[in-house]
Amino acid sequence: MPKRTFWLAAAALVAYAFLYLPLVIVVVYSFNDSRLNAEWVGFTFDWYRKLAANEEMLLAAGNSLLIALVASAVSTVFGTLAGLAMHRYRLRLLPILVLAPIAIPEILMGVSLLIFFVMLNFTLGLVSVALAHIAFCIGFVAIVVRARLSGMDESLVEAARDCGASPAQAFFHVTLPLIMPGVIAGALMAFTLSIDDFVITFFTAGAGTVTLPLQIYSMIKIAVTPEVNAVSTLLMLLTLMLIVIASKVSPSLLRSEHA
Amino acid sequence: MAHLEIVDVTRRFGDFLAVDRVTLSIAVGEFFTLLGPSGCGKTTLLRMIAGFDQPDGGRILLDGKDLADLPPEERPVRTVFQSYALFPHMTVQGNVAFPLKMAKTPPAEIPAKVAQMLEGVRLSGFAGRFPHELSGGQRQRVAIARALVTHPTLLLLDEPLAALDAKLREEMQIELINLQRDVGITFVYVTHDQTEALALSHRIAVMNKGRVEQVDEPDRLYSFPRTRFVADFIGTCNLLAGPVTDTTDGVATIAVSNLGPVVVAAGVAPAQGAAGAVALRPEKVRLAAPGTAAAAANRFAGTITGFLYQGDVTMYMVRAAQGHPMEALLANSASGLAKFFEVGDAVEMSWPADAGHYVEDETR
Amino acid sequence: MTRRHSGRWGKWLVAGPPLVYLFVFFAIPALIMVVASFRTPGDFGGLAPLVGADGEIDLNLESYTRFFEDALYAQIFVKSFWYALATTLICLVLAYPLATLIANSERRRRDLLLLLVILPFWSNFLIRIYAWMIILGPNAALARTLNGVLGAFGQEPVSLLFSAFAVLVCLVYVHLPFMVLPLYANLEKHDQALLDAAQDLGANGWQRFWRITFPLSLPGVYAGSALVFIPAFGIFAIPDILGGPDDSLIGNVIKQQFLETRDWPFGSVLSIVLTASALAFAALAAWVGRRGVGRLAAGDA
Numbered sequence: 001m002p003k004r005t006f007w008l009a010a011a012a013l014v015a016y017a018f019l020y021l022p023l024v025i026v027v028v029y030s031f032n033d034s035r036l037n038a039e040w041v042g043f044t045f046d047w048y049r050k051l052a053a054n055e056e057m058l059l060a061a062g063n064s065l066l067i068a069l070v071a072s073a074v075s076t077v078f079g080t081l082a083g084l085a086m087h088r089y090r091l092r093l094l095p096i097l098v099l100a101p102i103a104i105p106e107i108l109m110g111v112s113l114l115i116f117f118v119m120l121n122f123t124l125g126l127v128s129v130a131l132a133h134i135a136f137c138i139g140f141v142a143i144v145v146r147a148r149l150s151g152m153d154e155s156l157v158e159a160a161r162d163c164g165a166s167p168a169q170a171f172f173h174v175t176l177p178l179i180m181p182g183v184i185a186g187a188l189m190a191f192t193l194s195i196d197d198f199v200i201t202f203f204t205a206g207a208g209t210v211t212l213p214l215q216i217y218s219m220i221k222i223a224v225t226p227e228v229n230a231v232s233t234l235l236m237l238l239t240l241m242l243i244v245i246a247s248k249v250s251p252s253l254l255r256s257e258h259a
Numbered sequence: 260m261a262h263l264e265i266v267d268v269t270r271r272f273g274d275f276l277a278v279d280r281v282t283l284s285i286a287v288g289e290f291f292t293l294l295g296p297s298g299c300g301k302t303t304l305l306r307m308i309a310g311f312d313q314p315d316g317g318r319i320l321l322d323g324k325d326l327a328d329l330p331p332e333e334r335p336v337r338t339v340f341q342s343y344a345l346f347p348h349m350t351v352q353g354n355v356a357f358p359l360k361m362a363k364t365p366p367a368e369i370p371a372k373v374a375q376m377l378e379g380v381r382l383s384g385f386a387g388r389f390p391h392e393l394s395g396g397q398r399q400r401v402a403i404a405r406a407l408v409t410h411p412t413l414l415l416l417d418e419p420l421a422a423l424d425a426k427l428r429e430e431m432q433i434e435l436i437n438l439q440r441d442v443g444i445t446f447v448y449v450t451h452d453q454t455e456a457l458a459l460s461h462r463i464a465v466m467n468k469g470r471v472e473q474v475d476e477p478d479r480l481y482s483f484p485r486t487r488f489v490a491d492f493i494g495t496c497n498l499l500a501g502p503v504t505d506t507t508d509g510v511a512t513i514a515v516s517n518l519g520p521v522v523v524a525a526g527v528a529p530a531q532g533a534a535g536a537v538a539l540r541p542e543k544v545r546l547a548a549p550g551t552a553a554a555a556a557n558r559f560a561g562t563i564t565g566f567l568y569q570g571d572v573t574m575y576m577v578r579a580a581q582g583h584p585m586e587a588l589l590a591n592s593a594s595g596l597a598k599f600f601e602v603g604d605a606v607e608m609s610w611p612a613d614a615g616h617y618v619e620d621e622t623r
Numbered sequence: 624m625t626r627r628h629s630g631r632w633g634k635w636l637v638a639g640p641p642l643v644y645l646f647v648f649f650a651i652p653a654l655i656m657v658v659a660s661f662r663t664p665g666d667f668g669g670l671a672p673l674v675g676a677d678g679e680i681d682l683n684l685e686s687y688t689r690f691f692e693d694a695l696y697a698q699i700f701v702k703s704f705w706y707a708l709a710t711t712l713i714c715l716v717l718a719y720p721l722a723t724l725i726a727n728s729e730r731r732r733r734d735l736l737l738l739l740v741i742l743p744f745w746s747n748f749l750i751r752i753y754a755w756m757i758i759l760g761p762n763a764a765l766a767r768t769l770n771g772v773l774g775a776f777g778q779e780p781v782s783l784l785f786s787a788f789a790v791l792v793c794l795v796y797v798h799l800p801f802m803v804l805p806l807y808a809n810l811e812k813h814d815q816a817l818l819d820a821a822q823d824l825g826a827n828g829w830q831r832f833w834r835i836t837f838p839l840s841l842p843g844v845y846a847g848s849a850l851v852f853i854p855a856f857g858i859f860a861i862p863d864i865l866g867g868p869d870d871s872l873i874g875n876v877i878k879q880q881f882l883e884t885r886d887w888p889f890g891s892v893l894s895i896v897l898t899a900s901a902l903a904f905a906a907l908a909a910w911v912g913r914r915g916v917g918r919l920a921a922g923d924a
Contacts, residue, residue, distance in 0.1 A: 008727075011720035018717070019743045019799065022754030029757060036762055078641040085638035094638050097645040103905075105857025107874050108656075108898050109649070111881050111890060115659055116652035119670075135648040138641055158311050159344035161331040163405065164361035167633060169332075173357070177348045196747045198860060203881065216749045220864060224756060232750040239745050247738075 023236065030229035047230040057231060060215035064195050067126060067211065071133035072191035078134070079141020079190070080183050084175075086142060087149040102139045109136060110203035117204065124206025132204045133194040140193060141186035148182030149175075181249045188246040192239055262287040262445050263308070263413060268317035270303050277303045279469035280317070285447065290439050292448045294456040295466035296492070301449045304466075305415050308447065309338045321413065332361070337406035341418045343398045345390040351377070351401050352386040358409045376404045396427050400434075407442060416448045420455065432458055453493050457481065465489050487618050490538035495574075497544070497585050500536035500620050503529050510612055513537060518583035522556045525617035536620040543614040544587035546575060546599065546606045555609035561585065563604045573598045577608060660686055660891035670887050686888040690896065696876070700896070703873040707855040710794040711848050714802040717795070718847065722806035723836075726813070737807060744800040752864050755793045759783040759865070782867075789865040790872075794855050801854075802847035809843025810836075849905035856901045873897050 033044035051057060082098050085091060101109055109132070117128045156178070160170035176183075198213040205214060212235065219228050263285040270278040278300040285291045293301040306312040308319060310331035319326045326334055337358075345354050355373045364372070377383050380400040390398055399419060406414055419435075420428045436459060439446050450456050456463050457477040464474045465488070473485045484490035487498060499521050505512040511525040513535055523537045545552065552558060564584075565576040570591070577585045585608060591598050600606060661682040663671040673681060690696050725736045743751065758765060761782060770780035783789060813836065821831045859874025866872075873893060880890030 008720050008724050012724040015717050015721040015799070016739060018796065019740065022751065022758060022796065023743060023746060025757055026750060026754045039762075039764070078644055081637050082641035085634070085641070089634050089638065091638055094642050094645075097642065097649060101645075101649055103853070103902070104898050105853060105874075105901055107857045107859060107877055108653070108894050111877060111894050112652035112656040113648070114881060115656055115887060115891070116648075119655065131648055135645060138645060142641070153342055153344060155340045155342050155344040156346060158309075158331070159338070159340055159346070160357070161311070162309060162336075162338045163358035164332045164409070165357075166330075166332055169361060174346055192745060196745075198748050202878075213747060213749050216747070216753070217860075217864075220749070220753050220756060224753075224760075228753060229757075232747065232753065235750065236746045239747070240742075243742065243745055 026229050027233045027236070029226055030233045032226060032229075035225065047226045048234075050227050051230045051234075054227065056210065057212075057215055057227075060210040060212045063126060063210060064212040067130045067133060068191045068194040070130045071137055071194040072187050074130075075134045075137035075190045076141050076183060076187040079138045079186055080145050080179075082138055082142035083145030083149060083179075083182075083186075087146050098139045098142045100139075101136045102143075106136075106199040107203075110200040113200070114203040124204060125209045128204045128206070129201050129209065129211065132200050133197060136197075136200060137190035137193055140189050141183075144186040144189065145179055145182045148179045152178055184249045185246045188242045188249075192242050196235075196239070261285065262289070262322065263447065264318075264320040264323075265304070265308075266318045266320065268304065268307065268314045268319060270300070270307060270312065271315050276469045278307070278314070281466075281469075281471050282317075283464055283471065283474065285445060288443050288445055290436075290446045290448065290459060290461045292450060292456045292460035292463045293466055294450060294453060294463050294492075296451055299466040300469040301451075301466050302417060305338075305417055305447065305449050308413075309336055309415055310334050335411050336413045336415060337409070337411040338415045338417065339399075339402045339406050339419045341421055343390075343402040343419075343422075345398055345401055345405070347390055349389075350386065351382065351388050351390070351393070354390070354401055355405045355408050358405060362409055372408060376408045379407075380404045395423050396431060399423065399431060403438070407444075411444065413445045413447065416446060418450055419448075420450075421452075428455070435459060457493070465492060467492070483616055484538055484618055487536050487538070487620050490536075490616070490618050495541055495586060495588075497539040497541065498536050499539060499583070499615070500534070503531055503533045503535045506531060511535065511617055515583065517581045518559060518579050519581065521615070522612045523615045523617050524613040529617065529619075534620040536618050537615040538618050539610065539615040541574060541586040541588035543610050544585065545609050546577070546587050546589060547609070549605050549607050552607040552609045556612040557615075558607060558609045559585075561606055561608050563600045563602050563606060565602060566598070566600070568598060575600060575606075577606060579608070656891045656894060658682075659887050660895055662888050664886045664888050686886075686892040689889060690892050696893070699871065699873055699876055700900075703856055703897075704900075706791065706794060706872060707852050709791060710798055710855040711802075711851045713791075713795045714799050714851050715844065715848065717799060718802035718806050722803050722810050722843075725803075725807050726810035733811075737804075740800050740803045740807075748797065748860065749864075751797055752793055752861055755789060755796065755865060756784060759789050759792075784865065785867040785870075787866070787870050790862050790870050793861045793865050794858065797861065798851040798855055801850040805846035805850065806840065806843040809840050809846075813839060845908045845911065849908050852908075853901045853905055856904075857897050 028040070030047055031043050031045070032040055033042040033046065034040075082094060086095055086098065113128070113132045113135075114124075116122075117124055122128060152175075156174055157170050160174040161167070165173060196213060198217060201211050201214060202217070205211065212231070216228060216231065219225070261284045263283075265281055265283040265285075268278055268281045269276070281300070281304060283291075293304060295301050303312060307314050308326075310326065310329060313327075321335065346357065349357065352373055355376055356369050359369050359372060373386070374383070377386060380403060382397060382400055382404065385393065385397065385401075390401070393401065402419070416435075420431050423431060432455060435446075448456075448459065457480075460477055462474060462476055463480055465472045465480065467488045473480060473489045475483075475485075480489065481493055484493060484496075487500075490496045491498060499513065499515040499518060501513045501515040501521075503511050504514050504520065506525065506529060509524060509526070511523055511529055513521050513523065515521050515537075521537050529535050545555070547553075549560065560580045561577040563575055564578050567574040567576075572588055572590050575587045575589065577587055579585060587608065589599060593599055659670060661684065662673065663681055663683065663685065665671045671681065721740065725733055725740070728736060757763060760766065761784065766783045769783070773780060817835055817839075818831050821835050826834065857874050857877075858872060859878050862870045862872045862875055863878070866875075874897075877890050877893045877897070880886050880893060884890075
C-alpha cells in the first residue's frame, strides 16, 4: 500500500531529523565565526585553535583517555571471563551482579560508590573513577561476549578436546580466536562508555579531578562558548571512528541488542 | 578379541534414564552401529565413549583399560561430529594439523603427514581453503582426515551423513565402507537411519529408551527381529498381535483380532496365552484375485483400500474382511500391465507359516 | 563440558575475578548505602559514628520518616514519575513508526537504518543535552520565531530554555533509541503471512495493525518502556542543565543531598526509594507483558 508506506516514511523521516538535527547544529556551529550559537556568520577554525591552547581542556582530555584505556582493558578481561562463565556454567549470583549495574538508575551506582570510597578514606580521583568505570563496563562486555559465544557451535570445543587439546589449549586455540570479534567490540564499547560517562564520574571524581565530560558540564553550566561545540565535534568524531572499527570487527554487533 | 567393552553403563539426566544398563562388546576392526530413534540414548552412549560425558554407573573399557578417569584429550579415540565441527578460523591444513600439534609432533613432520592424509581423502588441492569454502562432502572428508591423522584405534562417528543430500549420502556410504576396510580400525557409528545402518555395518545394536533391544548382523536383524520394536523400526512390517492359543511342533497360533488365527514358525516355542506378535514383511505377503491363491498356511480375504506406486514396486494397503489393515509389497512385474490391482478390488492375501517371524509383544 | 574433568576450580577460575570485582565495587557499596539510610547524618556532613558516645549502635528510621512525612519529596517523586511516564509514551509514539519502517525495509537497508538510530546514542550524553541548549536558546531561530508570533498576538515572550518543555524534549531525545531497538527486535520477527492471512480474511489496514501487529508487539513495547522509564526516572543532568528552578527531579535532589547538603542518610533513602520504585515499575511492565502474551496465546485477543 503506497499511501501507508508514504506516511510511515514521512514519520520515520521526522524521527531521523529529530535524532540528527541537534548533532548537526553542534558540528556546524563549531565552525561559526560568532560567540553566539544563534545564526551563521562565517567560517572559522578559531574555536579549534582556542581549544588546542586550553590547558584545562587538554588535561581533562588526557585524564579521560587514561581512564578509558585502563577501564576498557580491565573490564574487557573481567567481562570476557564473566561472559564465558555465564555461557558455560549455571550461576545464580554472577548474572545478577553483571546485569544489575546496567539495569538500575546510574545515579545509584554513582552515589553508592561515593559513600564507599569516602568511608574507606580512599582519595577520590583518577583511580576511584577508573574503578567505578570498570564496574559498569564489565556487564556490557559480558553481554557482547556471551552473545558471540551463544552463536558458536558447542561441538567445536569438544572437537578440540577430542583432537587432544587440554581445556586451556582448547580455549586459546579455538574459543578465544572465535570470540575475538566480540571481545574487541566489547573493548571498544567499554572505551566509548568510559570516555563518555558523566553521571558516575560526577560522583566519584572528587573536587580536584577533571575529565572531558566534567569539563564540558562545567563549561555549559557557567558560560556557553563555541569551544564546547568544537570539543563536542571532536568527541563525536572519535566515537564514530570507534564504531566504524567495531562494526568492521564484528558486523553483528550493530544488529544485536545494546541495552 | 574385544576392543571396546561397555559394561552395564547407565546415565541419568535428572529423572530421565538416557542410557539404561547397556552392555556391548565390540571387536577389533569392526564396523559397529548404534541405531535408534532420536532420544534413544545412542548419542549419549557415544559421548561417554569419547569422554564428553561420564556414566553414572558401569564401566567403559578400551583394550581392557578402564577409561573412567581419562579426559577426552587423553583417550586414543577420535570423533567425527554431526556438524563436522571444523574450526572455522583454520584452513583445511590447520584443521588436520591440529591433533598433530596437540600431540607435540615435531613441526617438521607435520606437513608431510597432513599432505598424506589429505591425499587419502582426495583433498590434496584443498589444503589452503577454509571450511566455509568447501562443499558438504568435502567438509565431511576433512573431518575424517582430522580424526584419523593421529592414527587412533577407535573412530566414533555421530550421524556423519545426516547433513548430506540423498545422492551424496550414498556415495559417502561407499567411501566409508572402503575407508574402514583400508585403515582397518574399529568404527562405532551412530545413526537413526536404518537403511544406512543396514548398508554399512558389520553389526548393529538397536536401541530404544536407553536400552539395547537387539545386537545382530544386518540381515539377521531384518529377517529375525527379536522384539516388536526392532521389527517395527527396521523396515516396514505388518505387526499381527494377539495371545498365543496353541504351540505344536514349533508352530505357534496367534489369535489376531479383526483378522483371525495366524500360524507362524517360532524358533523357541512361546508359552500358551503369552502376548505375542507376528512380524510380517510386506514383501512376504502374496496377493491374488479371490479363488486363485495357491495353498498356504495363512489365507485371508481383503479389499484394496489404497496404494503407493513407486515405479519398480507398489505398496498396497489392504483391509482384511474383519477390518485389520495390512500392507503388501508387490514388484510391478506383470508384462503389459502397469500394476496388478486398483482400489476396491477384492483380493486374497496369503503367506506360509515361515514367512512371518514370531516376536515378543513387550507393549502389552 | 565434562563434569569430572573440567574441575570445580576451573569454574571459579573463570567466574571468580568478575564475581569478586563486582562484589567489592557494586554489591558492597550498595549494601553500605542501605545501611547508611538507617544512620544519622554527621555534624559536618557524611555520617555520624555508627557507635555513638554512649556505646549504642545508632541505626534508626529517621530519614525514612522524614521522606514519608515531608510532602515536598512526595511531590518531587510524583513529578519525576510523570516526566518519566510522559517520556516513555512520547518515545513509544515516535519509535513505533520508525521501528515498523526499519523492520519492513529490505534486509540490506535495514542495518543502515538501525545503525542510524543507534549512532546518536553513542555520542556523548552531555553533547546531546548541550545541542538542545543551542536549539532552544533565546537567540536561536526557534525561540525568536515563536516569540515573534506570540508578540503579534499581544502575548508575553516565553523562554524555551530552562523550562519543563526543554526537559521533556531532551528526555525523549536521549531515550528514543532505547525504545526503537526492542520494538524493532520484536517487529522484525513478525511473520508477514499473518498479515496476509488477516487481509485475506477481510481485515483492513487499521484492523490488521490493531488486532494483529500491535498485540504481537507488546513484549517489545514493555521491554522498551522499561528501558526508557528506569533511566528517565533517575535522571539528574537534563533538569540540572535544561530545567528551570521548578523543574528539579528526584535525581537532582539526590545529587543535592550528597554534594551540597551532605545528608548521606537522607540521600541514601531517596536513592533506594528511587531504585526500588523504578525496578518495581519495570517488573510490573514485565508481568503485564507476560500476562498479555499469555492471554493472546490463549486466543482471547
